[in-house]
Amino acid sequence: MQATQVEELLLQALEHERGGVMVYETALECAVNDELKEEFSKYLDETHSHVKHLESVFEAFDLDIEQASPVRAIVHDLGMSLVEAMKSALLAGDAAAAELVACECVVLAETKDHLNWTLLAACADKLTGAQGKALKAAVEAVEDQEDEHLYHSKGWCRELWMKALGMKAVLPPPEERKHVKTAIGAARAEQQRGEMR
Ligand SMILES: [Fe+2]
Numbered sequence: 147m148q149a150t151q152v153e154e155l156l157l158q159a160l161e162h163e164r165g166g167v168m169v170y171e172t173a174l175e176c177a178v179n180d181e182l183k184e185e186f187s188k189y190l191d192e193t194h195s196h197v198k199h200l201e202s203v204f205e206a207f208d209l210d211i212e213q214a215s216p217v218r219a220i221v222h223d224l225g226m227s228l229v230e231a232m233k234s235a236l237l238a239g240d241a242a243a244a245e246l247v248a249c250e251c252v253v254l255a256e257t258k259d260h261l262n263w264t265l266l267a268a269c270a271d272k273l274t275g276a277q278g279k280a281l282k283a284a285v286e287a288v289e290d291q292e293d294e295h296l297y298h299s300k301g302w303c304r305e306l307w308m309k310a311l312g313m314k315a316v317l318p319p320p321e322e323r324k325h326v327k328t329a330i331g332a333a334r335a336e337q338q339r340g341e342m343r
Pocket residue numbers: 163166192193196259292
């Protein structure tokens with residue numbers, strides 16, 4: 147493995163989790179549905195813990211948590227652009243539209259987050275010693291939560307859009323009702339939504 151690229155992944159992952167905290171704080175201001183608010187506030191707490199887990203991995207790698215990289219700065223800016231998009235939607239004054247924007251921003255953020263942790267899990271498999279141990283522990287603690295964040299948010303996004311379109315929606319979404327934690331499970335839940343309406 148390319149050690150410097152593993153470090154680059156860690157820098158981006160930490161920056162993205164920090165941005166994720168702000169994404170969820172803002173998404174919570176946009177959420178209207180009470181169960182969605184509950185879901186987002188759970189994800190916010192978990193994202194705070196992901197930051198902590200990554201910081202302990204940095205320690206094992208003897209890596210400065212503030213170390214800059216060109217792409218880390220871009221990850222930061224992308225996160226802030228999601229926050230700005232939600233703030234603009236709130237200012238526009240249509241609460242249902244702002245809630246949809248927030249769901250989409252969460253899905254965008256969680257897509258990168260999911261990729262980061264999939265790659266970190268692959269690195270953890272290869273690494274040995276203190277670094278491998280620390281990364282495996284972090285992946286173990288976080289992986290299932292990341293699956294839930296992505297698949298359930300996608301479900302919320304789709305179902306709230308269905309509702310906005312005047313179609314029958316399944317709320318909370320099938321992914322959440324079925325406690326989906328895999329891509330296959332998410333596909334199955336979406337397929338079965340017709341029976342749940
Ligand atoms: Fe995360």
